[in-house]
Amino acid sequence: MRIGELAKATGTKAETIRYYEREGILPTADRTDSNYRDYSDNHLAALTFVRRARQLGFSMAQVRELLALSNHEDNPCQDIDRLVQLQLTEVERKIADLMALRDELGQMLRSCQADKIGECQIIGSLGRQSVM
Amino acid sequence: MRIGELAKATGTKAETIRYYEREGILPTADRTDSNYRDYSDNHLAALTFVRRARQLGFSMAQVRELLALSNHEDNPCQDIDRLVQLQLTEVERKIADLMALRDELGQMLRSCQADKIGECQIIGSLGRQSVM
DNA sequence: ATGCACCTTGTAGCAACTACAAGGTCAAGC
């Protein structure tokens, strides 16, 4: 299959696929006589894996690790588990941060009853170290 | 005060402060005879405002808007409220996304009882469109 | 044969910093 088809099948832009190849995240594709990239089902599987991992918030470096680990079938699963656990912890930290942020923003909105900016609680609170 | 002192006072790197000045986010500083930047309390307040807004997840463009609005004391508060509301909605969306992500990662960890990568559910699930 | 969608490479741009490099300034200590 050509790059456009693979792009459509995985919801990835062709430019992104070429970028992954350049970065060594995807194996190089075969070429047709006219120098078009020619992909197999293995490439489809690989790209699906990469996109899914990226959607789950893994960095490119982590995706590389996941790929390297997944290529050694006899390795213990622990290393993979560790990466997933790390990512889970990171995601939980981000959720906590954002929830604190949400509370602050909500507090700002509720506190502002003024109708002129000169009296605006929001503007005032931005100038202080913390609102809460 | 010099840039290092302002940096320490606001928890901002000196390079970032210069960057803000270049970008027009902060007013230009006075200069000493030896061409060092010389900051006043007004600069301290402005930088505190900017850093606080950035911590709350506002983009540089939004910070510019907030600054512009806060400089017109007689303007109605509504425009500020709108920006804060927008940011709140965005943060809530991110929280929802991350919570879905957290659930998927948690599910992956729980499902993996194998000890070899060849049987690893996690690796398997990454190759599919969605785990859940 | 002509149009149009697709492909190629290479380069530059995005956000919001961060990290140098190469050099100037200032205060303290000997």
Added chain:
DNA sequence: GCTTGACCTTGTAGTTGCTACAAGGTGCAT
């Protein structure tokens, strides 16, 4: 008076993960 070291200056390039061109080649239908 001179050195050391911490600070400052400008300018440029790197970071992450793409995305957007530009300029040209290919494939297929009409």
